[in-house]
Amino acid sequence: MRHTKRWIAAAAASASALVFAGCGSGGDGGDVVLTYATWSEDQKPAMEGIAEAFEAEHPDVDVQVQVLPWPEYWSTLQVGAAGRTAPDAFWMLADQFPAYAEGGQLLDIADAVADADVDLSAYPESVMDLYDTGEAIYGLPKDYDTNGIWFNKALFDDAGVPYPDDTWTWDDAHAAAQALTDADAGVWGIAAPIDRQGGYYNSIYQAGGQVIGDDGTAAIDSPEAVSGIEFWTRMQADGLSPTLQQLSDTEAVQMFMDGKVAMYFSGSFWAQRLYGDEEFRPNVGVAPLPTGEQRASMISGILNAGYAGTEHPEELAEFLVFASGEEAARIQAESGAVLPAYEGTQQAWLDAMPEFDLQVFVDAVDYSVPLPIAGNAAEWTGLETEYLTPAWNGEQSAAEAAAAYNAAIDEVLAE
Amino acid sequence: MTSESTAAARAAGPPARRRRRAGGLGPSPWWGYAMIAPAFIGLAALYLWPFLKTFTKSFMDTPAFGPGTWTGLxxxxxxxxxxxxxxxxxxxxxxxxxxxxxxxxxxxxxxxxxxxxxxxxxxxxxxxxxxxxxxxxxxxxxxxxxxxxxxxxxxxxxxxxxxxxxxxxxxxxxxxxxxxxxxxxxxxxxxxxxxxxxxxxxxxxxxxxxxxxxxxxxxxxxxxxxxxxxxxxxxxxxxxxxxxxxxxxxxxxxxxxxxxxxxxxxxxxxxxxxxxxxxxxxxxxxxxxxxxxxxxxxxxxxxxxxxxxxxxxx
CATH class of the missing domain: 1.10.3720.10 (MetI-like)
Known part of the structure; x- marks a missing residue:
């Protein structure tokens, strides 16, 4: 699972983030110091707000928020855990989670969760599934993200194409992309990169397929999954999207913001960035992903996790419960940075950006599918460009590429 | 001519000096080691130790965390x-x-x-x-x-x-x-x-x-x-x-x-x-x-x- 998209903005600011890394918040000198590692400069104010709120209830604890640049976040965490110097609390992603959980690096907070009487049903079930090990509780979800269609109203108006809505099927999406594409003006109907989270995983599940089957082996070569991939390769074949090379040089969200592509299928996490561009803001529309055989949207979320080797396991567990709790969720929602995981706190996020129809992303939870994770996910997802690029470039059929990729995934899973 | 004489001087000079130094100070004074210790410890901790770790790890199958198992070559x-x-x-x-x-x-x-x-x-x-x-x-x-x-x-x-x-x-x-x-x-x-x-x-x-x-x-x-x-x-x-x-x-x-x-x-x-x-x-x-x-x-x-x-x- 590559959440890179979501954090690319933060990564771009990594130079400045480096400067900030290590500067703590609060700093009112409690006896117990907890470090809290994150990778998003955008979310730093909200995280510090949460730290302060926790400190107000626990005067003896000093929570220090650290922002690590995205490119080195995981290597820093991994080396820190191996060298017993990891931060106490940190953000965790589903594809990294199994290695840390199985490696015994995460603090089990089941007791603290029970003591605080946390209602686990307040979190989206599909996000809880991502981090479900069956035994321990290694943290609670902080936020989640689902996918929708970000579209450029001005380009739709120019082409006389009606805006996407919840009745859209795949064919509607394709037809609209065709009508919106204007080669002379350098405008494409859609951005079709090889994008798991915002792109082809969604269409695979919309077609009734799976990436990893119920038996735990790859299922990306099934006819349904192949038709999900074809949704994207057809866009490329018909010239309705910039090529992969063009999307390598200028990432899809930038193309969208430059008015070069009319539709960008991606996550709720762009809301703050798109909203932040005041000139572009009035042009931005949101709609649900089109329906294939059924509705589906990938869902993912960050887990607030703790380091098993911490010096203060009790305080840390309390902080983790708090940081994913209702009050913390409200602080996050009001900042507009992310869609908080705690049920009933999403309204503040919607209210923070009233011009966008962000309800689409909250509604998507109902038909959401947890991002497929199995085995060494970092390894087999890393093979995706190698195997799928030929299909996107038209050098191979989607079925051929999917069959080859399927075998490669199985080989990794068999290790 | 000059090179010959310097060579001769070199051949004659060092043994005498070496003998004197050895006689005067005894074998390897402890403070000598003490004085290079900071540099040596720094080098050992930052380069030698990680190198040895890397070297041994290269013969192991390592999980994400914890010790690995020896797998030779x-x-x-x-x-x-x-x-x-x-x-x-x-x-x-x-x-x-x-x-x-x-x-x-x-x-x-x-x-x-x-x-x-x-x-x-x-x-x-x-x-x-x-x-x-x-x-x-x-x-x-x-x-x-x-x-x-x-x-x-x-x-x-x-x-x-x-x-x-x-x-x-x-x-x-x-x-x-x-x-x-x-x-x-x-x-x-x-x-x-x-x-x-x-x-x-x-x-x-x-x-x-x-x-x-x-x-x-x-x-x-x-x-x-x-x-x-x-x-x-x-x-x-x-x-x-x-x-x-x-x-x-x-x-x-x-x-x-x-x-x-x-x-x-x-x-x-x-x-x-x-x-x-x-x-x-x-x-x-x-x-x-x-x-x-x-x-x-x-x-x-x-x-x-x-x-x-x-x-x-x-």
């Missing part, structure tokens, strides 16, 4: 049969070759800057700026220059009728495009080393040779180059070592979302990073690091052997 045999490794090796070799092309460029530029009677410092600063600029900033500027659709380079090429390319999104060109950035970034350091070398060449040689009728070009090849050769040798050795270790430019220029060129343009150290830190396979990563160390040692030893043929020490 498995990592190495897997490495030799791994097409990805050989491709990365080839990319690093190509990159190193490109950076070596930067050495003659640096020599010519250093000689030209040296000729300036005014503004020498200004030029040095200009050439040195890339060295002290953040790689992230450098990569953003170069990504814009290389951009296939809106890039400066393609625009310039279009003026002379050459079709543009997706320089850093097409694996055919990416490593070369990065090599050019590498030359540009390392030029400053090389100019400083070569500039220092140039300043140690006695100006009388130029005066004498110009009286004998030698032109600028002839002076460059007959005086500057031979006398500069120790500096050139140093620059070459450093260039090869740092080029084989190149990681950052691939990381910052190609690791954007879904870059189509990344798969075929990884260097050895990038592959090491990916195996050890992205895929949690530290044992395999360690084996890559050890092989790279061996390659660098061989390359450097080879250069020291070859220097006898072309480096001129006076």
């Amino acid at each position: 498995d990592n190495y045999t897997e490495l030799l049969g791994d097409g990805e490794f050989w491709q990365a090796f080839g990319n690093s070799a190509v990159y190193t070759a490109i950076l070596l092309l930067g050495v003659p460029i640096a020599i010519v530029l250093a000689a030209l800057v040296q000729q300036l009677s005014r503004g020498r410092a200004v030029y040095r600063v200009l050439y040195f700026l890339p060295v002290v600029t953040l790689p992230v900033a450098v990569s953003m500027v170069w990504r814009f220059i290389y951009n296939g659709d809106f890039g400066l380079l393609n625009w310039a090429l279009s003026l002379v009728g050459i079709p543009g390319q997706y320089w850093v999104a097409d694996a055919t060109y990416a490593i070369y495009a990065i090599g050019v950035v590498g030359i540009w970034m390392s030029l400053g350091i090389n100019l400083i080393i070569l500039g220092a070398g140039l300043q140690s060449i006695p100006p009388e040689l130029y005066e004498a040779s110009s009286l004998d009728g030698a032109g600028r070009v002839r002076q460059f090849f007959r005086i500057t180059l031979p006398l500069l050769s120790p500096s050139v040798f140093l620059v070459t050795v450093l260039t090869v070592i740092s080029a084989l270790q190149m990681f950052d430019l691939v990381f910052v220029m190609l690791r954007s979302v879904d870059n189509t060129a990344l798969d075929d343009s990884k260097t050895i150290v990038y592959l090491f990073y990916e195996k050890a830190f992205v895929q949690f396979d530290q044992g395999y990563g360690a084996a890559i690091a050890i092989v790279l160390l061996g390659v660098i040692m061989i390359a450097t030893a080879l250069q020291f052997r070859l220097q006898r043929r072309w480096v001129f020490y006076d």
Whole structure:
């Protein structure tokens, strides 16, 4: 699972983030110091707000928020855990989670969760599934993200194409992309990169397929999954999207913001960035992903996790419960940075950006599918460009590429 | 005559001195070790210990966390049969070759800057700026220059009728495009080393040779180059070592979302990073690091052997 998209903005600011890394918040000198590692400069104010709120209830604890640049976040965490110097609390992603959980690096907070009487049903079930090990509780979800269609109203108006809505099927999406594409003006109907989270995983599940089957082996070569991939390769074949090379040089969200592509299928996490561009803001529309055989949207979320080797396991567990709790969720929602995981706190996020129809992303939870994770996910997802690029470039059929990729995934899973 | 007498003096001198020193102070005074201890401890903790850890890990199958299991040479045999490794090796070799092309460029530029009677410092600063600029900033500027659709380079090429390319999104060109950035970034350091070398060449040689009728070009090849050769040798050795270790430019220029060129343009150290830190396979990563160390040692030893043929020490 590559959440890179979501954090690319933060990564771009990594130079400045480096400067900030290590500067703590609060700093009112409690006896117990907890470090809290994150990778998003955008979310730093909200995280510090949460730290302060926790400190107000626990005067003896000093929570220090650290922002690590995205490119080195995981290597820093991994080396820190191996060298017993990891931060106490940190953000965790589903594809990294199994290695840390199985490696015994995460603090089990089941007791603290029970003591605080946390209602686990307040979190989206599909996000809880991502981090479900069956035994321990290694943290609670902080936020989640689902996918929708970000579209450029001005380009739709120019082409006389009606805006996407919840009745859209795949064919509607394709037809609209065709009508919106204007080669002379350098405008494409859609951005079709090889994008798991915002792109082809969604269409695979919309077609009734799976990436990893119920038996735990790859299922990306099934006819349904192949038709999900074809949704994207057809866009490329018909010239309705910039090529992969063009999307390598200028990432899809930038193309969208430059008015070069009319539709960008991606996550709720762009809301703050798109909203932040005041000139572009009035042009931005949101709609649900089109329906294939059924509705589906990938869902993912960050887990607030703790380091098993911490010096203060009790305080840390309390902080983790708090940081994913209702009050913390409200602080996050009001900042507009992310869609908080705690049920009933999403309204503040919607209210923070009233011009966008962000309800689409909250509604998507109902038909959401947890991002497929199995085995060494970092390894087999890393093979995706190698195997799928030929299909996107038209050098191979989607079925051929999917069959080859399927075998490669199985080989990794068999290790 | 003089050399004979100094040789005789040398032969006579040391034993007496050595005897006196040994007699006066006794064998290896403890404070001697104490005084080098800080340097030694630092070296041991920061280099020797990690090296030993890496070396032992390269013979292990390691889980993401915790101790690994001994697997002998498995990592190495897997490495030799791994097409990805050989491709990365080839990319690093190509990159190193490109950076070596930067050495003659640096020599010519250093000689030209040296000729300036005014503004020498200004030029040095200009050439040195890339060295002290953040790689992230450098990569953003170069990504814009290389951009296939809106890039400066393609625009310039279009003026002379050459079709543009997706320089850093097409694996055919990416490593070369990065090599050019590498030359540009390392030029400053090389100019400083070569500039220092140039300043140690006695100006009388130029005066004498110009009286004998030698032109600028002839002076460059007959005086500057031979006398500069120790500096050139140093620059070459450093260039090869740092080029084989190149990681950052691939990381910052190609690791954007879904870059189509990344798969075929990884260097050895990038592959090491990916195996050890992205895929949690530290044992395999360690084996890559050890092989790279061996390659660098061989390359450097080879250069020291070859220097006898072309480096001129006076």
